[in-house]
Amino acid sequence: MKLMRAAAVAALLLAPSAALAECLASSTFLTASAAAPCVLVLDDAELSPGPKRIRVEPSVPAFGIGDAFPIYEYSMLIDPPRYGLPPVTGNWRYYRANGHTYKVDAQSFAVLDVVAEGHAALMN
Numbered sequence: 001m002k003l004m005r006a007a008a009v010a011a012l013l014l015a016p017s018a019a020l021a022e023c024l025a026s027s028t029f030l031t032a033s034a035a036a037p038c039v040l041v042l043d044d045a046e047l048s049p050g051p052k053r054i055r056v057e058p059s060v061p062a063f064g065i066g067d068a069f070p071i072y073e074y075s076m077l078i079d080p081p082r083y084g085l086p087p088v089t090g091n092w093r094y095y096r097a098n099g100h101t102y103k104v105d106a107q108s109f110a111v112l113d114v115v116a117e118g119h120a121a122l123m124n
Contacts (some may be wrong), residue, residue, distance in 0.1 A: 010056050024092065058100055059098065059099055061098075061102075062097060063097070063111045063114070064112060064113050065114065067110070067111045068108075068109055068110060069095060069097075069104045069109050069110065072097060074095050075095065075097075076095050077093075077101070078094050080094050083101075085101070085115065092104060092106055093106055094115070098111045102115065
């Protein structure tokens with residue numbers, strides 16, 4: 001029974017769908033139809049020569065000093081020295097949210113500080 005169920009799941013996952021079949025039949029691999037979304041495949045000749053650069057803008061922290069931090073929605077860092085942060089020495093904790101590290105009061109849950117980025121282990 002388990003083997004039959006596994007075979008049925010594999011057949012569903014590996015069999016090309018009707019939308020994929022329509023894309024493969026198309027000569028351009030690009031359709032505007034939501035019913036049959038296709039992928040644009042670039043030929044190597046279409047790419048420009050030379051190095052490629054990606055410009056990444058730094059993100060703005062979602063929480064500022066004094067803001068209430070939703071501690072139950074984000075991860076608390078248990079071993080801060082492991083991430084290159086000083087150990088917790090008071091009634092506060094480190095939390096990680098959306099690529100930023102916050103120092104948060106343990107009782108009021110207010111943000112005490114936004115830790116400067118640059119710790120390699122903390123990069124997302």
